[in-house]
Amino acid sequence: MRVRFAPSPTGALHIGGARAALYNWLLAHQLNEQGSGTRGTFMLRIEDTDRERSTDANVAQILDALTWLGLQWDEGPISQVGNTPRHQEALAQLLADGHAYHSNATAEDVKNYKQTHGADRGFRGEPESSGAVRLHVPDDGHTGFEDLVRGEVSFPNAAMDDPVIARADGSVLYNFAVAVDDLDAKITHVVRGEDHISNTPKQLLVFEALGATPPQYAHLPLLHGPDGKKLSKRHGAASVQELRDAGYLPEAVNNYIALLGTGFAPDEEFFTLQEMAERFRLDRVSRSPAVFDEQKLRHLNGMHLRALELDELTERLEQFTGRSGLHDAVAISREKIQTLADFWPLAGFLFDGPADDPAAFARTIGSDAGREALADARAALAEVQAFTPAAVEQALRAVVERRGLKPGQVFQPVRVAIAGTTVSPGIFESVALLGRDRTLELIDRALAR
C-alpha cells in the first residue's frame, strides 16, 4: 500500500488537512494483510502548481505541523513543479494520441456554450493549432469509481466539460499533474477530502488516456464549524499551529480529529497513534461532515495530559511556558489542567508571586472573620516543623477545629494570600511547595493590605 498526503502550500495546515494526513499515515502504518510484517509507505507531495499562491513559508509551516503531530512521512516531500519534465512528456503523449487538443476557448466561451446547449451539456472544444490544452471527455457513458468510504460514485460524461489540463504557456494544471504524479509514484490509495470528489472523474480520464490503471479512491467528509459551514478561521483555532499555541498536545489532536469521522470501538475514545493504526478501517469512516468541537478536544487533551509521565509533561510545559524548574509545580497541578495553557494561570503564583484579584481578596480576606482566620493560620504554620503537605494540612485543620469553622473559611483566605485568586492547586501542597518563609511572608503581606 502506497498512500500520499498532497497539500497545496497556500496556507497553514488546516485541521481538515491534518486529518487527511493522519488517515493516510494510519493506513501506511497498518501491517500488510499478508502478515508479512511490513507496512505501507506514506508519501508527502507538495502540490505547488499554483505559482501565484504557493509559498516556501507555507511549505515550511506544513512540514512543521506534520512533524509536530508526529506524522512522519516515508518519502518526500517532493515538489509537484519538480516533475515538470515528466508532465510535459505525458502531455505530449496525450496530444499525440489525440486524447487531448489545443484550444483557445475561454471560460467565457464555455459559459456561452452551456447557455445555448443547456447546463447539463458539457463543453467540447474544437481542436486548434495553439492555445491551452483540453482533455477529450467522452460524450456518452459515465466515469465512475468505487469509493472506499462511499461506495459507487458515478458522473455522467455528458455533463462534464473538457477540462483544461495545461495553460497556453504549457504549464500543467492540478487535475493532470495529480494523475501523472500518482501514477509515477505508484500510489495505490488516494485518501483525501470530499472537496476533491468531483475532480476524481477528470483524473480517472487522465489515467485512462495514459493507458494506466488508476489507484483506489477514498473521500473523507469535510469538517464544519459550529454553524454548519465549512471550518475556517472565523471558527477559532482552525490550523494545527493554532491548536499547538492553544496548549493542545499532538497526541490529543490526533486522537480527536481521528474520532471526528470514525469510531474505533463502541465505548472507548482514548487512543494512541499506534492503537489507531491497528484499528483504522477506511470502510468504517463516516460519510457525513462533522462539526469541530473544541470542548471535546479539551477533554481528550486533559486525558492525554494526565497519561503522560510526569517528567515528560514537565518538559512540555517548560517548553510551552519558556520557564524551568517546573517539576514539583506540575506534580501538584496536572490533574487540574486540560491544556498546557491552563498551567501557568493556575500555578504561576508559585514562581511569580500572587496574582492580583481584588474581588477574591475582598471576598475572603476582606472581612474581619477572614483576617482572623488567616492570622490564626499564619500562627499555626509558623509552628510547623517539617513543612510537608501532611504537616501543613494537620496545622490548618487544627485551626478549623479550634475556631469551629468550615474548612473553606480557613483554606480560602490562605489560598488567596498565596495565590492571589481562589483557584489554585491543592492548598496544602501549594503551601508546602512555597515553603514556610515564603508562605508566611505572603500571608503577612496580605494581612497588611
Added chain:
RNA sequence: GCCCCCAUGGUCUAGCGGUUAGGACGCCUCCCUUUCACGGAGGAGAUCGCCGGUUCGAGCCCGGCUGGGGGUACCA
C-alpha cells in the same frame, strides 16, 4: 441552473431487519471535597430529517421529497 455527496439526542459516534436505540463531550443533580479539577453515582435530552414502499417486523433495504454540504476555474 447543472453534477456529485450526505442525513441517529446540542456535538462526535455505536448500531448493520427484531435493542428499554449504546457510548463520549457538553448540560443538570448528588457523592468525594479545600477552590478548580479529577474520580464515582444518577438525570434531562432522539417521534433515528419527512413521505411512501419491501417485510410478520425497518434507524438499518428501495424510491421520492426536504434540508445541508461539495464541485461547477487556463485554483488546489
